[in-house]
Amino acid sequence: MKHTLSVLVENKPGVLTRIAGLFARRGYNISSLAVGETDDPDVSRMTIVVSGDEVVIEQVCKQLNKLVDVIKLTDITDKEFIGREMIFIKVNCPDAKARMEIMQFVDIFRARVVDIGKDTMIIEATGEAAKIDAIEDTLRPFGIRDFVRTGQIAMVRGAKNPKHPKKSN
């Protein structure tokens, strides 16, 4: 099963290597990983989607927690959270008919056209993984030229979002 981990880490060089290295060395599977600074520039948040059974996930969490640079880890899988991924898809669009069709799909999915080339279009979409998969499937018949997809970022609804620990200084 897929688990979504929200991890606060020190924003230091090498942190990503420590985490990626840990996954590689212990044979855990990262499905996706998104990382960026938080409002505190010393702290980054990683959203890691990892697959495995309960025993594996428990080990993943414990091993991550063991890293000195990991400040706080929360498995938010069972919490109510909003998760979003983003994609760019460059599709073939040889003629006006194709363009019309694509625009319709874009509308239905509440995606956006962000570029129109001579015979291609770039579509941008954000959403949950399932929606992103659906967009991809729908556009595939036109011929996908290029495809970029981010890892998931996630936030727990309501007040229970894993907060920054109070900083000492």
Place this chain on the structure above:
Amino acid sequence: MKMKAAESLMKILEDHGVDVIFGYPGGAVLPIYDAILKNDNIKHVLVRNEQAAPHAASGYAKMKNRPGVCLATSGPGATNLVTGIATAYMDSVPMVAITGQVSTPMIGTDAFQEVDITGITMPITKHNYLVKDAKDLPRIMSEAFHVASTGRPGPVLVDIPRDVADTMIEHPDDLTVNIKGYKPTYKGHNSQIKKIVKALEKAEAPLIMAGGGMQYAGAGDELKEFAERIDAPVVTTLNAISIFPETDKRALGMLGMHGRPAANYAVSHCDLLISLGARFGDRATGSVGKFAKKATIIHIDIDPAEIGKNVRVDVPIVGDVKIILKDLNAAVEQRDHSEWNSKVADWKLEHPMSDQYGNESDLKPQKILELLGDLTRDRAVVTTDVGQHQMWTALHYDFEKERTLITSGGLGTMGYGFPAAIGAQMADPEKLVICVTGDGSFQMSLPEMATAIEHCLPIKIVLMNNSSLSLVKQLQHFQCDRRYSGIDFTANPDFCLLAQAYGVKTFRIEKEEEMEEKLAEALASEGLTLIECIVSDKEMVYPFVPGKKGLDEMVKFEKLK
């Protein structure tokens, strides 16, 4: 106070009670060596190969129960530390390893003797640092000692570029450590303690399994009281040997792949197993599926990640085992399990270790170790290398005093024993330090004889010379249908002559009749001493548990009829 970062480094070492560094110089550590020269309180032990430095630091750390320190230059100096750091990591040894690095402007340019040692050691350190800004050095060094010695101990590496070490900085007065992401748990959870007490009340055949964590916790006395209270026998992992006197009636000795019969039977028959600071390594458990099958398992460990990693656990509790044992001792009533204990005592009687000698040779290595134990167990610290001699030490010496066996368990690093003895002897110059080694292992650390001579260390080296890598030979005997490959030494030196060239006193024992007298004489002699015992390469370590088998399926020695 203003000073060079390298001097600030020395000050912090001193503040942490460091009185000796094991190291080897080079270009990138020139500023640090300069600072060493200016310092009167810290001794530098120049090893002959950086490989020995972390091993020596480990021996020191295990003696003193606080971080050992090693130092090497950038590039090849740093990479030579790697095996020793990994060895320390696997056995949770507190250590601070300091490496020089090329100057910051050169980093990333494949400069002369540049190697990414923080990258290389990421998987084998508890944490590591590259100091990019000199003013961070005091904080980082303080953190390094804190991380290395608290929670589950382990090695921490600090990589210091040459220009950083040379920079003038303000040495801060306040070096209180506060790491957001690092807060080990010491106190065990009350509700878990209650669960353990309940489990103890229900148990009819409880067994204590002590692990290496007990040594760091220094919980020998608490263990003795606990064993009395719950009236249970005690098995130990290799890393825990000596925490519980093996001469005690409750002691069953080492469990595991080369465990003693009574210990392994007890594991297989107990209905409650209380693990104290052990990590259920595969050498200790045998086939995991068959491990302690009848038992409820209680796992006490300071590292949450150890819980449930290798075996199923019924009652986990995270914390320092000394503190938890104190709580438990206060909470449990005196129990009586005489039936179970007499069953266990019978196993012990039925399978004395003297039955596991094997009958291949005249001068039995097992007997030498038994004798060595009789002569020294009340006063010696024993380090070992890795091989048959290590297992025989674990099985036949009968350790009695806390923290008197120093050995490489998790990584099983040949070449560990002698430098570890150097570290141990540096830590306690008055102690009788014995290194039990094999001709294979000793040849990985031979040059360190010069180091020991230089510092007048009176270590007694007991070399089991069988002209072969016999533990591997034993594996080939049983697992490869006696196809022996790459295990014979046909051109060994005359070890006594060689040692004499270093200025070492030597003894050679070839027959059992001379064993007692020569051993006693050698142990009483002054200075660094080599006792070479010529033993057979046909000897086997018994018992052993074949792969995929449970502990009670061990192969014991059967006397030829």
